[in-house]
Amino acid sequence: MKHEFWHERWEKQEIGFHLADTNPALAAHWQTIPVDLGERVLVPLCGKSVDILWLLREGYQVVGVELSEVALDAMAESIEETFSLAVDKQKVGDYILYRAAGILLICGDWFAMTSYDTGPIDAVYDRAALIAMPEDLRRQYSEQLRAVAGNAPQLLVTLEYDQSEMAGPPFSVPVDQVESYYGDVMNIDLIADKDCLIDEPKFRERGLSSLRERVVRLTPKV
């Protein structure tokens, strides 16, 4: 997707993907990810996800990457309110960095990011990031994730539906596609699979006849 598409979503607040509450899949399954408290969790394409607040509350450090300054201004405000701390915002090179103890939010293009920008990553939480990418960008997204986070374990929430019934985003990304992106170096375990069309009237209105949410755990092959 062009950057303009996402900037416009945030300017117009057309952000149907944003959840007011912690994603139940994160709360239910994060403990199955081999990462210790205090370690650094990367949240690519983070928007203003309240899942970041959950990870911080649990005791992890968080690195978020997001294109939209509107989103990260809102994220920084929630962090300040929730944890009563000041988030420092500074333009550094091509990025705007938001920093506080244990928190780094990078405003910039994911595809330009390096591991030098993010620092070392111990685990990844991908909700609505891989599935926000059209098919022609998905491999590049996964290669970028591997470049930035190496083989860090990952909790990935994906959706599967008949792509001919609805144009994304979100796009349908079946588990075998996840396997094709990461399976050479990661074990791919399907840890939850639910029919979620009943909870998603807006997708029913967009023409979907079936929608499954799949939670996938990726751990490095030894």
Ligand SMILES: C[S@@+](CC[C@H](N)C(=O)[O-])C[C@H]1O[C@@H](n2cnc3c(N)ncnc32)[C@H](O)[C@@H]1O
């Ligand atoms: C579907 S939203 C998901 C946001 C968040 N993960 C959540 O669960 O609410 C995708 C996000 O990716 C951001 N994004 C899209 N392309 C990007 C890029 N190239 N670099 C950084 N962020 C990007 C968009 O601005 C948008 O906030």
